[in-house]
Amino acid sequence: MKLKHTMAEPAPLQMDQSTRTHGDVLLSAQDMVIEFNLRGRLLTAVRGASLELRAGETLAVVGESGSGKSVLAKSFLGMLDKNGRVRSGSALYRGLDLVGLKTEDDWLAIRGKKVAMIFQDPMTALNPLKTVGEQIREVASLHRGLGKSEARLLALDMLSRVGIPEPERRYSQYPHEFSGGMRQRVVIASAIACGPEILICDEPTTALDVTIQAQILELIKGLQRDLGMSVLFITHDLGVVAKMADRIAVMYAGQVVEEGLSSEVFYDARHPYTWTLLASLPQLGIKGDELFSIKGTPPSLFKTIKGDAFAPRNPFALKVDFEYEPPFFDVSPTHRAKTWLLDPRSPRIEVPETISRLRSRLTETRAEELAGKAADLAARTSRTKKGGGR
Ligand SMILES: Nc1ncnc2c1ncn2[C@@H]1O[C@H](COP(=O)(O)OP(=O)(O)OP(=O)(O)O)[C@@H](O)[C@H]1O
Ligand SMILES: [Mg+2]
Numbered sequence: 001m002k003l004k005h006t007m008a009e010p011a012p013l014q015m016d017q018s019t020r021t022h023g024d025v026l027l028s029a030q031d032m033v034i035e036f037n038l039r040g041r042l043l044t045a046v047r048g049a050s051l052e053l054r055a056g057e058t059l060a061v062v063g064e065s066g067s068g069k070s071v072l073a074k075s076f077l078g079m080l081d082k083n084g085r086v087r088s089g090s091a092l093y094r095g096l097d098l099v100g101l102k103t104e105d106d107w108l109a110i111r112g113k114k115v116a117m118i119f120q121d122p123m124t125a126l127n128p129l130k131t132v133g134e135q136i137r138e139v140a141s142l143h144r145g146l147g148k149s150e151a152r153l154l155a156l157d158m159l160s161r162v163g164i165p166e167p168e169r170r171y172s173q174y175p176h177e178f179s180g181g182m183r184q185r186v187v188i189a190s191a192i193a194c195g196p197e198i199l200i201c202d203e204p205t206t207a208l209d210v211t212i213q214a215q216i217l218e219l220i221k222g223l224q225r226d227l228g229m230s231v232l233f234i235t236h237d238l239g240v241v242a243k244m245a246d247r248i249a250v251m252y253a254g255q256v257v258e259e260g261l262s263s264e265v266f267y268d269a270r271h272p273y274t275w276t277l278l279a280s281l282p283q284l285g286i287k288g289d290e291l292f293s294i295k296g297t298p299p300s301l302f303k304t305i306k307g308d309a310f311a312p313r314n315p316f317a318l319k320v321d322f323e324y325e326p327p328f329f330d331v332s333p334t335h336r337a338k339t340w341l342l343d344p345r346s347p348r349i350e351v352p353e354t355i356s357r358l359r360s361r362l363t364e365t366r367a368e369e370l371a372g373k374a375a376d377l378a379a380r381t382s383r384t385k386k387g388g389g390r
Contacts, residue, residue, distance in 0.1 A: 023055030023056050025052045025053070026197060029049065029052070029076070030050045030092075031048045032050070033046060033086070033089055034072065034075055034084060034085070034087065037083045037084075041302055044087075044302075045084070046254045046255075047068075047253065048254075049254060049255050051072075053230050059231070060233045060234075060235060060247070060249070061232065061248075061251060065236075066301075067298070068251055068255075072251075075099075076093075076232075077200070078098070093110065112143050113194045113196065116192070116196040116200070118184070118201050118202070118204050120207050122175075122183035123175065126187065130174070131171065131174055132171065132186045133172055135186075135190060136193050140194065144193075152171075156168065162185040162219060163219060180212065188219065198229065198230045199224070199231050203235055204216060205240070231244075238281050241262070242262065246261065246262060247262060247334075248265040250265070257273055258336070258338065259336060260334055260336070261334050264335040266358065267358065268331070268335070270329075271339045272310065272314045273310050276294040278354075279352070281358075294313055307323050308340065316341060318340050324340075326338050
């Protein structure tokens with residue numbers, strides 16, 4: 001099966017090099033099992049996934065289509081489809097177990113107010129029959145208890161914060177009068193209007209063209225910095241991950257199989273599934289036939305999975321992989337992977353060359369990029385000096 005990535009051009013991969021310090025754990029999901037009833041058959045979409053989101057960080061959740069990224073995220077907002085339920089596990093948000101929330105009233109205290117979510121298609125999040133201003137104002141009135149005129153002011157402020165020119169005029173326009181990128185800005189304005197602590201972004205730029213995509217990513221990053229939010233960022237695109245994430249959680253068949261700091265996952269991945277994801281990076285400039293590519297399809301989620309779910313597609317699978325599910329093995333205090341390959345009793349295997357070369361390839365890209373920036377700066381400085389006549 002072909003892995004999806006949305007980058008047409010292999011643009012230089014920009015790793016976020018900022019060294020933000022992160023706070024306490026804000027959201028802690030442990031052993032989440034989420035199932036759906038499909039005409040009497042049970043599909044287990046999330047099979048014991050755990051992740052933690054810390055204050056002020058961006059955690060990227062990556063994995064191929066159907067791995068359970070959206071379902072897991074929606075469970076943090078009580079937005080699972082009607083045929084779905086969390087069978088077991090916990091999702092503690094500031095000590096409150098979200099799994100225990102039952103009624104819409106319970107959820108209203110969290111959804112939108114503390115945890116907000118933006119989706120791939122901004123149109124689904126907007127009401128086509130109401131002006132964008134009204135929609136943001138309603139959110140502000142509902143969640144913040146603001147009066148009409150205060151809520152209007154807040155909505156205008158939000159529209160200008162997300163970079164919508166002429167907010168006064170745009171306030172009274174309908175969603176169809178906005179371009180795709182501008183609509184996504186409106187959705188973001190509406191999401192941040194209540195000052196959420198956690199912003200979940202589910203493929204927020206996939207439907208947008210590349211230039212607009214970059215602008216929206218910058219916007220989310222800037223807002224996160226200014227408002228101090230935590231961001232859970234779901235994407236297929238590792239280029240976007242490198243740009244946005246402080247940490248990465250890799251999902252496969254309803255489980256998190258590797259997690260670590262962004263640099264640890266890009267430069268020192270340990271799970272063979274993560275290797276296959278990394279090998280699809282267009283920045284590596286490797287021809288298709290050289291790729292350490294992934295074959296086969298993920299397991300059926302209708303069946304009980306024995307052993308490591310990735311084993312049938314894993315060229316490095318050991319006998320034990322087909323029998324027993326691997327536990328997590330710590331690689332560093334911040335990095336762990338769920339693969340028997342990390343068991344000290346396992347035979348040593350050679351990391352595919354593509355992957356072992358990744359670090360130098362990415363470092364080269366970064367060095368080239370920095371050299372380019374330095375040259376650009378030098379050129380501008382000399383122009384300014386000449387222009388200033390000094
Ligand atoms: N309402 C539902 N009823 C039955 N199965 C569902 C339902 N919603 C999701 N699923 C299944 O749950 C699994 C996980 O879906 P999910 O949407 O979380 O995947 P994803 O990782 O977000 O994929 P993508 O990258 O394509 O968005 C899939 O097999 C999907 O078909
Ligand atoms: Mg999804």
